[in-house]
Amino acid sequence: VTAAPPRALLFDVFGTLVDWRGGMTRAGEQAGRRLGVDADWAAVADSWRARYQPALDTVRRGERPWVVLDVLHREALDAVLDEHGLGDRVPPAERDELTRGWHRLDPWPDVPAAMRRLRAAFPVAPNSTAHMALIVELSRRAGLTWDAVGGAELARAYKPDPETYLRSAAALGAAPAETMMVAAHNGDLLAAAECGLRTAFVARPAEHGPAQATDREAAEGVELAVGDLVELAERLGA
Amino acid sequence: VTAAPPRALLFDVFGTLVDWRGGMTRAGEQAGRRLGVDADWAAVADSWRARYQPALDTVRRGERPWVVLDVLHREALDAVLDEHGLGDRVPPAERDELTRGWHRLDPWPDVPAAMRRLRAAFPVAPNSTAHMALIVELSRRAGLTWDAVGGAELARAYKPDPETYLRSAAALGAAPAETMMVAAHNGDLLAAAECGLRTAFVARPAEHGPAQATDREAAEGVELAVGDLVELAERLGA
Numbered sequence: 001v002t003a004a005p006p007r008a009l010l011f012d013v014f015g016t017l018v019d020w021r022g023g024m025t026r027a028g029e030q031a032g033r034r035l036g037v038d039a040d041w042a043a044v045a046d047s048w049r050a051r052y053q054p055a056l057d058t059v060r061r062g063e064r065p066w067v068v069l070d071v072l073h074r075e076a077l078d079a080v081l082d083e084h085g086l087g088d089r090v091p092p093a094e095r096d097e098l099t100r101g102w103h104r105l106d107p108w109p110d111v112p113a114a115m116r117r118l119r120a121a122f123p124v125a126p127n128s129t130a131h132m133a134l135i136v137e138l139s140r141r142a143g144l145t146w147d148a149v150g151g152a153e154l155a156r157a158y159k160p161d162p163e164t165y166l167r168s169a170a171a172l173g174a175a176p177a178e179t180m181m182v183a184a185h186n187g188d189l190l191a192a193a194e195c196g197l198r199t200a201f202v203a204r205p206a207e208h209g210p211a212q213a214t215d216r217e218a219a220e221g222v223e224l225a226v227g228d229l230v231e232l233a234e235r236l237g238a
Numbered sequence: 239v240t241a242a243p244p245r246a247l248l249f250d251v252f253g254t255l256v257d258w259r260g261g262m263t264r265a266g267e268q269a270g271r272r273l274g275v276d277a278d279w280a281a282v283a284d285s286w287r288a289r290y291q292p293a294l295d296t297v298r299r300g301e302r303p304w305v306v307l308d309v310l311h312r313e314a315l316d317a318v319l320d321e322h323g324l325g326d327r328v329p330p331a332e333r334d335e336l337t338r339g340w341h342r343l344d345p346w347p348d349v350p351a352a353m354r355r356l357r358a359a360f361p362v363a364p365n366s367t368a369h370m371a372l373i374v375e376l377s378r379r380a381g382l383t384w385d386a387v388g389g390a391e392l393a394r395a396y397k398p399d400p401e402t403y404l405r406s407a408a409a410l411g412a413a414p415a416e417t418m419m420v421a422a423h424n425g426d427l428l429a430a431a432e433c434g435l436r437t438a439f440v441a442r443p444a445e446h447g448p449a450q451a452t453d454r455e456a457a458e459g460v461e462l463a464v465g466d467l468v469e470l471a472e473r474l475g476a
Contacts, residue, residue, distance in 0.1 A: 123374050133411030136361050136385045147374045148387040153409065171391065173371030 003223075005236050006198055008174035009118060010150060010165070012183035013128035015207040017115075018105035018138065021045050027101030037089045042209065044084055049208075051076040056129060056158045066156045068131035074099045102130075103137040108204065112143050114229035121238035123147040127168040127181065129158050148172060160191030169197065182232065186219035193221060200224040200232055241461075243474050244436055246412035247356060248388060248403070250421035251366040253445040255353075256343035256376065259283050265339030275327045280447065282322055287446075289314040294367060294396045304394045306369035312337045340368075341375040346442065350381050352467030359476035361385040365406040365419065367396050386410060398429030407435065420470065424457035431459060438462040438470055 014020045021042065028041030055072040058064050077095050081087050090098070118124060126135050128151040135149050150168025157163050169179035176196035183189050184204035193199050201218035203225070208214070218225035226232045252258045259280065266279025293310040296302050315333050319325050328336070345353075356362060364373050366389040373387050388406025395401050407417035414434035421427050422442035431437050439456035441463070446452070456463035464470045 123378065132386045132409035136410055140361065140385060145383055146386075147378060148370045148384075149409070154392065171370035171387070172374055 003198075006122065006174075006180035007178035008123045008125075008169065008172035008180075010125055010127040010168050010172075010179060010181045010192075010197070012181075012185060012188055013126050013130055013135065013138070014105075015204055016182065016184040016202060017111050017126075017144070018107050018142065019207070020049065020102070020105050021207065021209060023105035024048065024098075024101055027098055027104070031090065031094050031098055035089060035094060037086065039084060039086055044080060044086075046209070047080045047083055048073070048076060051080065060158055060161070066152070066158075068153070069102070069129055069134060070099055070131070073102055103134050104141055105138060107142045107144065108228070110228040110230050114233050115144055117233045118229065118236070118238050119145060119147070121233075121236070123172040123174070125150040125168055125172055127151045127159070127164055159188055162191075162195045165192050165195040165197055180223075180236075182229075185215050186222065189222050190219060193223075198223050200226060202229060202232060203227050241436075244360065244412070244418035245416035246361045246363075246407065246410035246418075248363055248365040248406050248410075248417060248419045248430075248435070250419075250423060250426050251364050251368060251373065251376070252343070253442055254420065254422040254440060255349050255364075255382070256345050256380065257445070258287065258340070258343050259445065259447060261343035262286065262336075262339050265336055265342070269328065269332050269336055273327060273329075273332060275324065277322060277324055282318060282324075284447070285318045285321055286311070286314060289318065298396055298399070304390070304396075306391070307340070307367055307372060308337055308369070311340055341372050342379055343376060345380045345382065346466070348466040348468050352471050353382055355471045356467065356474070356476050357383060357385070359471075359474070361410040361412070363388040363406055363410055365389045365397070365402055397426060400429075400433045403430050403433040403435055418461075418474075420467075423453050424460065427460050428457060431461075436461050438464060440467060440470060441465050 011017055024045035025042045028044050032039055055076050059066055077099060081090050125146055125148045128135060131153040132149045148171040150171050151164060152158050155161060155163040155167045166176060169176050180198040180200055181189060181192035182200045182202060184202050184207060189199040189201060199222045201222045205212055205216050226235060249255055262283035263280040266282050270277055293314055297304055315337060319328050363384055363386045366373060369391040370387045386409040388409050389402060390396050393399060393401040393405045404414060407414050418436040418438055419427060419430035420438045420440060422440050422445060427437040427439055437460045439460045443450055443454050462473060464473060
């Protein structure tokens with residue numbers, strides 16, 4: 001970074017810090033063994049994630065009040081299981097358990113140590129569509145430590161609503177221009193930049209599996225692009 | 239505790255975890271030395287704190303919108319300095335610096351180690367009238383680590399508004415009855431109990447100085463009373 005380092009860092013979580021596809025594939029496989037059901041659980045995870053933005057959109061458009069992500073995940077799962085011909089094979093209690101799988105995702109290998117290093121140098125907060133209870137459970141399990149939890153529940157809105165960026169930065173005591181949003185998704189970063197935040201792209205080219213076509217590199221207008229969080233820590237002098 | 243341990247813990251901050259009177263006396267003495275002003279800075283700290291609940295009441299009664307505590311502290315300071323005959327001795331920049339003193343309070347001696355022990359066993363969050371940026375700065379300085387930051391900024395209301403208790407518990411993924419509020423103030427605890435939370439009183443008999451008359455022991459209706467957080471950790475099996 002040629003400019004001065006930021007004063008605070010915000011992080012996207014799903015895909016940027018944790019491997020949702022691997023974690024939800026594993027959660028599906030565990031359910032499948034309990035139920036004696038054979039399925040392509042990676043494909044189920046992909047279908048589930050594909051329903052994520054459309055579900056958020058119903059809140060963004062004001063068609064329903066803000067709800068915690070568990071509710072949207074659980075609703076979408078019913079349609080996903082039908083889509084994969086599993087609608088009569090997975091009982092409600094297992095659907096609840098599968099939904100809780102989103103609380104138990106593993107961090108990418110570079111994340112835990114690099115986050116400790118970054119947090120020693122900067123106040124850090126997640127700015128995720130996930131609600132706080134999901135972040136708390138996931139972070140305790142993954143050994144991630146935050147100074148505050150920003151994001152959807154604080155703003156009662158989902159990214160890219162400007163309040164998610166602005167209130168998350170304020171929670172860390174930093175002005176937007178002093179705050180850097182870190183994400184593996186260009187759309188998130190460009191929305192942050194529109195709110196006056198600084199931006200860092202971290203490459204997660206296997207987030208969506210081996211054939212990922214999107215977000216393989218930083219878009220124009222993103223300040224910094226790194227291969228992982230260790231490189232981010234180095235670039236920021238952490 | 240005869241009942242099962244709680245699933246999550248919420249903490250009051252000023253007075254319960256940190257020594258605001260000692261910290262603000264020190265901040266005043268430092269300002270006094272810079273300005274060549276001699277004053278009874280402990281008395282100034284007491285006057286400042288005495289204006290705290292009346293200032294919060296203007297928000298509680300809906301006479302003004304919710305604001306971060308820095309704003310209320312800074313406004314009250316003007317009246318406090320006049321009251322102590324210091325109105326023309328402390329320039330605006332020093333008043334801002336004094337106000338920032340509330341971000342730099344030291345924990346009581348039992349707190350850092352006991353909080354690490356409690357956090358190893360339970361998700362923990364502050365439920366304070368302080369805004370998140372104050373909590374973040376104070377906690378980083380004091381070595382306190384949280385799973386989430388509840389309280390006034392999350393609820394956009396001040397205790398004893400029920401939303402402060404309910405939204406802070408939800409942030410930790412716990413139902414009210416699974417959550418224990420920890421405070422040195424009976425009023426805070428009885429309000430938490432009305433929201434269905436469990437309660438623990440921690441004695442801070444010198445919070446207001448040597449002649450403290452209030453909150454010397456737990457009120458009737460408080461579940462648990464301890465002498466410090468080490469005793470709380472022991473009683474909760476942490």
